[in-house]
Amino acid sequence: MPRYETVGDRLQEDNVSNQLRAAWNLDVWSLPPYTTTGDLLLGKDGMLRAICEVKRRYNPLNKYETYIISRSKLGRISAMAEALNTKGLLVVQFDDVLAWHDATDALAYETKSGGRYDREDPNDIELMVHIPIEKLRRIREATNG
Numbered sequence: 001m002p003r004y005e006t007v008g009d010r011l012q013e014d015n016v017s018n019q020l021r022a023a024w025n026l027d028v029w030s031l032p033p034y035t036t037t038g039d040l041l042l043g044k045d046g047m048l049r050a051i052c053e054v055k056r057r058y059n060p061l062n063k064y065e066t067y068i069i070s071r072s073k074l075g076r077i078s079a080m081a082e083a084l085n086t087k088g089l090l091v092v093q094f095d096d097v098l099a100w101h102d103a104t105d106a107l108a109y110e111t112k113s114g115g116r117y118d119r120e121d122p123n124d125i126e127l128m129v130h131i132p133i134e135k136l137r138r139i140r141e142a143t144n145g
Contacts, residue, residue: 012056013039016091019098020052023140037076040091050087053077053103061094061138066130067101071111074129078104092136099136106131 010030017028017040027043040052053073069090081088081103088103106129114128 012093013054016040016054016093016098019093019140020091023098037080038088042089048084048086050089051077051081051084052089052091052100055090055092057092057094059094060096061099061136062133064133066132067092067136068114068128068130069106071107071127071129074103074106078107090131091139097141098139100139101131101136109135 013030017030020026020040020042021028024042025044026049029041029043031038031041038051039054041048042050042052053069055069057067074088074090077088077090089100090103090106091098091100109132110130111127112130113125
């Protein structure tokens with residue numbers, strides 16, 4: 001299976017880590033590259049508080065009516081969060097804002113077949129959850145840090 005994670009993706013995760021640390025006053029740890037379940041762990045006072053999937057969208061938050069993400073990815077985050085007795089979060093950096101949604105709660109939204117068509121990878125077409133944009137919670141306005 002091809003691996004699409006880049007150095008740029010890891011830099012974006014670092015940027016999000018710094019923003020989460022500042023906004024929520026939490027400890028943030030990065031998971032190893034190519035981990036298929038989550039990108040970051042959030043903790044406080046030595047206790048795990050959440051596992052996060054981090055995404056980057058190069059558009060403003062309100063450009064589309066929904067945010068789409070792989071149902072299987074949300075399912076893996078949710079299952080891992082349950083196994084670790086913690087929360088599973090989807091955290092998305094848009095051009096103008098950093099936002100989040102509970103991964104398990106997101107599984108209740110409409111699901112349709114879809115995905116990426118630009119890489120000509122048949123594995124990129126799968127069931128996608130459509131999260132209404134207004135259901136994403138803002139963490140902070142975008143920073144260039």
